Amino acid sequence: MTEPTIYELSSPGRAGVSLPALDVDPSTFPPALIRTELPLPQLAESDVVRHFLRLSQWNYSVDKGFYPLGSCTMKYNPKINEDTARLPGFAFVHPLQDPETAQGCLALMYQLQGWLCEISGLAAVSLQPAAGAHGELTGVLMIRAYHHDRGQENRRRMLIPNSAHGTNPASVAMAGMEAVEVPADPEGNIDLAALRTLCDETVAGLMLTNPNTLGLFEENILAVAEAVHGCGGLLYGDGANLNALLGIVRPGDLGFDVMHFNLHKTFSTPHGGGGPGSGPVGAAAQLADFLPAPLVAMIDPGNEADPPLYGYRNPGKSIGRMRAFNGNFGILVRAATYIRMLGADGLRQVAETAVLNANYLRALLKDTYTISHERTCMHEFVAEGRWADAPGVGAGDIAKRLIDYGVHPPTVKFPLIIPDALMIEPTETESKQTLDSFADTMKKIAEEAHTHPELLHDAPHNTPVGRLDEVRAAKQPILTGKLT
Amino acid sequence: MPFLPHTESERSEMLRAIGVKKAEDLFAAIPKSVRFPGLQLPPAVSEPEVMAEMRYLAEANHHAQNAACFLGAGAYHHYIPAAINHLLMRGEFYTAYTPYQPEVSQGTLQSIFEFQTLIAALTGMEVANASHYDGATAAAEAVILALNQNRGRRRVVMSPVLHPQYRQTIRTYLQGAGAHFAGDETPETYSAFQTRSRAKHLATCVDESTAVVVVSYPSFVGEVEDLTSLAEIVHTAGALLAVAVNPIMLGLLKPPGAMGADIVFGEGQPLGIPLSYGGPYLGFFATRQAYLHKMSGRIAGETVDGQGRRGYTLTLAAREQHIKRERASSNICTNQGLMALAATIYLSLMGRRGLRQVAELCYHRCGYAAERLARTPGFQVVSRFPFFNEFILRCPKSVAEINRDLLDRWEIIGGYDLGQDYPCLANHMLLAFTEMTPRGQIDSLAEALAGESL
Numbered sequence: 001m002t003e004p005t006i007y008e009l010s011s012p013g014r015a016g017v018s019l020p021a022l023d024v025d026p027s028t029f030p031p032a033l034i035r036t037e038l039p040l041p042q043l044a045e046s047d048v049v050r051h052f053l054r055l056s057q058w059n060y061s062v063d064k065g066f067y068p069l070g071s072c073t074m075k076y077n078p079k080i081n082e083d084t085a086r087l088p089g090f091a092f093v094h095p096l097q098d099p100e101t102a103q104g105c106l107a108l109m110y111q112l113q114g115w116l117c118e119i120s121g122l123a124a125v126s127l128q129p130a131a132g133a134h135g136e137l138t139g140v141l142m143i144r145a146y147h148h149d150r151g152q153e154n155r156r157r158m159l160i161p162n163s164a165h166g167t168n169p170a171s172v173a174m175a176g177m178e179a180v181e182v183p184a185d186p187e188g189n190i191d192l193a194a195l196r197t198l199c200d201e202t203v204a205g206l207m208l209t210n211p212n213t214l215g216l217f218e219e220n221i222l223a224v225a226e227a228v229h230g231c232g233g234l235l236y237g238d239g240a241n242l243n244a245l246l247g248i249v250r251p252g253d254l255g256f257d258v259m260h261f262n263l264h265k266t267f268s269t270p271h272g273g274g275g276p277g278s279g280p281v282g283a284a285a286q287l288a289d290f291l292p293a294p295l296v297a298m299i300d301p302g303n304e305a306d307p308p309l310y311g312y313r314n315p316g317k318s319i320g321r322m323r324a325f326n327g328n329f330g331i332l333v334r335a336a337t338y339i340r341m342l343g344a345d346g347l348r349q350v351a352e353t354a355v356l357n358a359n360y361l362r363a364l365l366k367d368t369y370t371i372s373h374e375r376t377c378m379h380e381f382v383a384e385g386r387w388a389d390a391p392g393v394g395a396g397d398i399a400k401r402l403i404d405y406g407v408h409p410p411t412v413k414f415p416l417i418i419p420d421a422l423m424i425e426p427t428e429t430e431s432k433q434t435l436d437s438f439a440d441t442m443k444k445i446a447e448e449a450h451t452h453p454e455l456l457h458d459a460p461h462n463t464p465v466g467r468l469d470e471v472r473a474a475k476q477p478i479l480t481g482k483l484t
Numbered sequence: 485m486p487f488l489p490h491t492e493s494e495r496s497e498m499l500r501a502i503g504v505k506k507a508e509d510l511f512a513a514i515p516k517s518v519r520f521p522g523l524q525l526p527p528a529v530s531e532p533e534v535m536a537e538m539r540y541l542a543e544a545n546h547h548a549q550n551a552a553c554f555l556g557a558g559a560y561h562h563y564i565p566a567a568i569n570h571l572l573m574r575g576e577f578y579t580a581y582t583p584y585q586p587e588v589s590q591g592t593l594q595s596i597f598e599f600q601t602l603i604a605a606l607t608g609m610e611v612a613n614a615s616h617y618d619g620a621t622a623a624a625e626a627v628i629l630a631l632n633q634n635r636g637r638r639r640v641v642m643s644p645v646l647h648p649q650y651r652q653t654i655r656t657y658l659q660g661a662g663a664h665f666a667g668d669e670t671p672e673t674y675s676a677f678q679t680r681s682r683a684k685h686l687a688t689c690v691d692e693s694t695a696v697v698v699v700s701y702p703s704f705v706g707e708v709e710d711l712t713s714l715a716e717i718v719h720t721a722g723a724l725l726a727v728a729v730n731p732i733m734l735g736l737l738k739p740p741g742a743m744g745a746d747i748v749f750g751e752g753q754p755l756g757i758p759l760s761y762g763g764p765y766l767g768f769f770a771t772r773q774a775y776l777h778k779m780s781g782r783i784a785g786e787t788v789d790g791q792g793r794r795g796y797t798l799t800l801a802a803r804e805q806h807i808k809r810e811r812a813s814s815n816i817c818t819n820q821g822l823m824a825l826a827a828t829i830y831l832s833l834m835g836r837r838g839l840r841q842v843a844e845l846c847y848h849r850c851g852y853a854a855e856r857l858a859r860t861p862g863f864q865v866v867s868r869f870p871f872f873n874e875f876i877l878r879c880p881k882s883v884a885e886i887n888r889d890l891l892d893r894w895e896i897i898g899g900y901d902l903g904q905d906y907p908c909l910a911n912h913m914l915l916a917f918t919e920m921t922p923r924g925q926i927d928s929l930a931e932a933l934a935g936e937s938l
Contacts, residue, residue: 001793002793002794003590003594005594005597005598005601006598006601006602006828006832007598007601010835014835015835015837015838016565016567016832016833016834016835016838017565017833017834017838019563019838019841019842019845019919020845020919020922022844022845022848023849023922023923024848024849024851024852024923024926025848025852026844026848026851027847027848027850027851027852027855028851029736029847029870030708030737030869030870032710033708033710033737033738033870034736034737034738035734035735035736035737035738035739038735038836038839038840039605039836040602040605040606040831040834040835040836040839041831041832041835041836042835042836042837043832043833043835045565045567045833048567048829048832048833049567049570049571051832052571052574052595052825052829052832053571053574055590055591055592055594055595056571056574056576056577056591057576057591058588058589058590058591058594059576059577059580059588059589059590059591059592060580060585060588060589061575061576061577061578061579061580062575062579062580063575063576063579064575064576067581069581072581074581075487076487077578077579078486078487080531080534080535082573082578083535084534084535084538085760086569086758087538087539087542088542088547088549088550089539089541089542089543089544089545089547090538090541090542090545090760090761091547091758091759091760092547092548092549092561092758092759092760093545093546093547093548093759093760093761094547094548094553094555094559094561094759094761094897095559095759095761095762095763096555096557096558096559096900097546097555097897098884098887098888101545101546101891101897102545102546102761103544103545104540104541104542104543104544104545105541105545105761107541107544108538108541115525118523118524118525119523119525121521130617130618130621130763130764130820131617131816131817131818131819132817132818133805133815133816133817133818134617134621134816136815137657137815141656141659141660144659144660145659165805165806165817166804166805166806166807166808166809166812166817167805167806167815167817169805169809169810170805170808170809170810170812170814170815171815172810173810173811173812173815174628174657174660174661174814174815175659175660176659176660176661176662177660179809179810216513217511217513217514219513221515222515247520247521247522247523248511248514248519248520249511249514249515249518249519249520249521250518250521250523253518253521254515254518264818268487270578270579270822271578271579271580271581271582271818271821272577272578272580272820272821272822272823272825273577273578273580273581273582273583273589273591273592273595273821273822273825274581274582274583274592274596274614274782274818274819274821274822275582275615275617275764275818275819275820275821275822275823276617276763276764276818276819276820276821276822276823277818278764292656319656319659320652320653320655320656320659321620321649321652321653321656322621322653322656322657323617323618323620323621323649323653323763324558324618324619324620324647324649324650324653324751324762324765325558325559325618325649325761325762325763325765326761326762326763327762327763328763328764329760329761329762329763329764330758330760330761330763330764331763331764333538336538337534337538339525340526340528340529340534340537341486341528341529341530341531341534342485342486342528343525343526343527343528343529344522344523344524344525344527345528346485346486346528347523347525348520348523349485349488350487350488352507352508352510353488353490353507355507355510355511356490356495356498356499356502356507356510357498359502359504359510360498360501360502362502363501363502363503364501375513376510376512376513399585400587403585403587403588408581408585408588409585414806428487428488429487429488429489430489431489431490431494432489432490432494432497432498460587460588463587463588463590464587464590464793464795465586465587465590465789465793465794465795466587466789466790466791466793467587467789467790468586468587468787468788468789468795468796468797469787469788469789469790470787470797470799472787472788473785473786473787473797473799474785474799474800474801474802477776477783477785477799477800478785478786478787479597479600479611479612479776479783479784479785479786479799480597480600480601480604480605480610480611480612481597481598481601481786483601483605
């Protein structure tokens with residue numbers, strides 16, 4: 001099956017939209033600057049709608065089925081979020097309007113800042129960052145600014161566990177600092193002795209994902225925080241896995257000084273096929289003054305007759321602006337809608353159920369697949385996708401075979417420290433029936449790996465395309481289509 | 485509890501299978517002193533109640549659907565064809581993840597490929613990526629590309645009429661990179677502002693330590709000029725030219741690719757994305773083949789499967805953080821996928837003629853408004869021809885005061901107060917015109933402003 005590109009569908013003279021006629025006298029054009037060719041396609045509205053609808057049908061999605069993609073928290077995205085974000089009073093507000101004319105937007109943002117403070121146990125939150133990695137860069141720049149402010153420019157080394165997401169070291173490098181790897185101990189925790197050796201006056205901080213990417217809660221977290229703080233460093237929290245901690249423990253209470261949230265993971269906003277996300281950053285009191293500018297503030301608390309007045313304020317030692325305008329506001333509306341519908345009890349049930357589902361699935365699979373660590377997991381766990389008596393079969397093959405059974409594969413070959421990793425995160429929104437059925441499928445695939453390995457090697461079998469030639473894509477890159 | 489499917493009996497059965505008595509027992513690894521804090525959040529509300537609350541907040545805002553909007557300055561009120569939202573609302577698109585499994589993501593991947601094709605065609609460049617967060621972060625990534633391409637050169641020349649928030653973002657991103665900046669020093673007088681905002685002046689800031697020159701086309705205040713000579717000077721000095729564009733304008737005017745630009749980037753919000761108080765928007769980014777491997781962000785490429793069928797996959801991942809970690813070209817991971825899809829659908833619907841028509845409506849209505857407002861006593865149009873969809877209006881009193889009157893008395897959202905960014909432009913307003921501001925609205929604006937000069 002091949003769908004022509006939008007250019008291949010083009011037919012000269014067609015138009016997909018009608019526009020108002022010119023209602024003023026035309027102005028003179030600057031002749032030297034007028035464009036003489038405009039290589040855009042020409043299609044009718046129906047051509048365009050059918051093309052993209054057909055393309056949509058080639059996607060797997062959360063709305064279609066189970067999506068146990070580790071560390072991505074592919075939970076169900078409530079439909080009400082889409083409706084609230086599209087209310088005209090939100091969707092048509094210009095970001096540079098006088099704050100007095102956008103009080104509804106600012107009230108929502110102010111509330112959300114407060115809720116995220118409460119959930120994380122931190123003192124202040126900026127809603128500006130557009131995604132998790134963007135939040136990380138924000139946090140790392142804040143840590144850098146904090147040390148510079150105290151005259152400690154020598155603190156350039158950021159400690160990062162070897163199980164961390166690649167964005168962590170990449171953010172550190174962008175901030176002009178040095179990433180230093182910290183090993184794990186046999187239990188999957190940070191190797192405390194190794195950490196203590198690394199902690200000295202050149203350390204800016206430690207970036208920690210907790211629970212980590214093995215799905216394990218860092219058992220020595222208080223000792224880790226003490227070691228990092230003891231040498232004058234700060235503790236950064238990668239909030240990718242916050243779903244396991246909602247109402248269970250607040251990162252601020254564990255000693256985290258600054259962290260980012262992934263609203264598109266934890267707070268149910270859709271992933272959009274690769275964004276938009278939203279990556280607010282929270283800071284403990286001593287770092288709050290370094291947050292990006294501006295923050296939403298209550299300018300006047302109001303009284304019985306007048307509502308509060310909201311506006312903007314610039315933190316005194318702010319690292320500056322991380323993007324234009326006011327954050328991914330439409331995503332903030334979705335997250336606020338979600339938090340409002342769940343409340344404190346609901347959020348705690350989200351975390352408990354996410355952890356329940358992961359441990360249940362782990363229990364169902366542990367006799368068939370080697371699970372990375374013999375411990376209660378949090379919201380996800382890592383299985384090894386290989387068997388000594390099924391040579392030639394790896395995590396990638398299992399992933400592709402799952403597609404044949406109508407399930408999206410887990411995250412594969414990450415974290416890098418587990419061979420043939422299959423990182424499985426069921427999330428709280430999946431029913432017991434879904435989990436049971438997935439476990440049955442995984443067991444069946446394990447059997448096939450031993451009896452009919454070719455079924456795995458050739459998989460997937462029923463998709464619009466089979467396994468693609470990735471080497472060719474990279475060696476002879478074709479990155480744009482023909483302009484017909 | 486909404487969105488959580490388990491019944492009590494299913495829950496108990498699952499706990500038994502795990503071998504614990506209650507869910508709390510799964511959290512023994514968490515320090516007891518801080519476990520189960522009891523969050524202080526407002527009590528949960530139902531779906532109709534949350535809808536009512538959100539509607540109440542939304543209705544507290546003024547916005548471009550209940551007022552005439554002449555505010556632009558980097559985000560614009562354009563018409564969004566109905567088909568876009570219907571397609572974006574397909575769960576197959578908006579509830580999918582990043583297309584790491586190409587066999588079940590061909591819809592997203594082919595759309596990204598088409599987005600790259602459209603952006604390259606529009607900007608006159610050779611390659612484009614799958615998107616950045618917004619125009620400002622795309623600007624920062626453009627500077628980072630140039631600094632990586634020209635190691636040893638640390639000077640970044642920026643036009644003072646590159647969007648102020650883009651310049652701020654670039655400075656924030658690069659505070660640890662040892663870059664230094666030139667060109668955008670705040671002018672003290674209006675005449676200095678006029679001189680410094682021209683390409684000719686910027687060319688004098690380029691030296692052999694310059695890695696990149698960043699300009700805006702049109703400028704932040706709407707003016708347009710040919711960048712060909714600037715490109716030649718920049719290239720002679722061994723630096724790169726990066727150009728921020730308004731994508732709608734490229735339906736009418738020559739693309740920077742035809743003038744020698746090395747990187748063309750911008751804010752894609754005008755391409756079918758709602759104002760939404762500043763986001764989510766769309767950073768687009770295009771460059772020359774020669775800089776492909778230094779470009780950050782995801783890229784989709786065409787290839788074939790085992791049976792020779794055409795398909796698409798994310799490619800050139802060796803540039804990216806999940807492979808290269810601290811040696812990656814950027815830390816970017818999630819980008820603005822769904823917004824790129826909106827822009828792809830928008831450009832497909834508009835096509836060659838539609839985009840030209842939108843651009844012409846902006847251009848001619850802006851010209852009409854300039855001519856009309858120039859005749860309003862007390863006001864002066866100070867932008868120089870040609871300008872695209874915006875110009876500077878010098879006002880007889882503070883912009884804040886005028887805007888208050890416009891909204892209170894005329895239901896008009898007025899222009900951007902340039903004094904916020906350029907002290908020499910106190911009492912100067914930046915006004916924007918699109919296919920959504922018909923002649924009648926412009927005439928009302930003129931009438932309203934006439935009242936302000938009394």
